[in-house]
Amino acid sequence: MDADIEEIRGKFLNLDFDEKQFHVDPAVTTEYARLCGETADRFLNESHEDFQAPPTYVASLSGSRMLPENFPRFGIGMDAGKGIECLQPVRPGTTITGKTHLHDIYTKTGRSGRMIFVVTRIEFYDEAGNHLANSDSRMVMREKS
Numbered sequence: 001m002d003a004d005i006e007e008i009r010g011k012f013l014n015l016d017f018d019e020k021q022f023h024v025d026p027a028v029t030t031e032y033a034r035l036c037g038e039t040a041d042r043f044l045n046e047s048h049e050d051f052q053a054p055p056t057y058v059a060s061l062s063g064s065r066m067l068p069e070n071f072p073r074f075g076i077g078m079d080a081g082k083g084i085e086c087l088q089p090v091r092p093g094t095t096i097t098g099k100t101h102l103h104d105i106y107t108k109t110g111r112s113g114r115m116i117f118v119v120t121r122i123e124f125y126d127e128a129g130n131h132l133a134n135s136d137s138r139m140v141m142r143e144k145s
Contacts, residue, residue: 005106005116013102014101015102017065017068017102020063020064020097020098021098022096022097024093024096026051028092029053032053032057032060033054036054053089053091058084058133058135061122063122075141075143077140077141078141080117082137082138083135084136085136086133088131088133090124097125099125100121101120103119103121115142116140117138118138118140118141120139121136122137
């Protein structure tokens with residue numbers, strides 16, 4: 001197939017293709033914190049003055065789509081990792097908005113040929129429009145010959 005990655009980057013990068021609302025349920029975030037082995041009171045105690053979701057909580061949230069419509073298929077996609085960037089605390093009991101776009105598209109060549117990596121980023125915002133966090137999901141696809 002030998003796709004032109006620069007052309008695909010120009011067509012698809014940094015364009016929001018999904019938006020979804022998430023209610024941040026305090027019962028869910030405290031259970032998430034407990035299951036992760038968290039011990040800090042601000043993640044476990046709803047009456048704590050700085051009660052918040054654990055920083056990795058946003059990685060458990062996903063949009064309605066992983067890729068934009070008409071994105072080319074290079075092969076079967078496999079998970080290639082996650083990344084979180086926390087900018088401000090996510091507060092349980094609120095509703096946040098996730099806006100999804102492709103953050104990066106790049107290639108690497110290995111023994112089995114060219115691999116195409118796609119980084120999907122969900123940016124999370126509170127009701128006032130404050131940017132709270134980014135959650136990146138990497139997918140790798142081996143390009144079909």
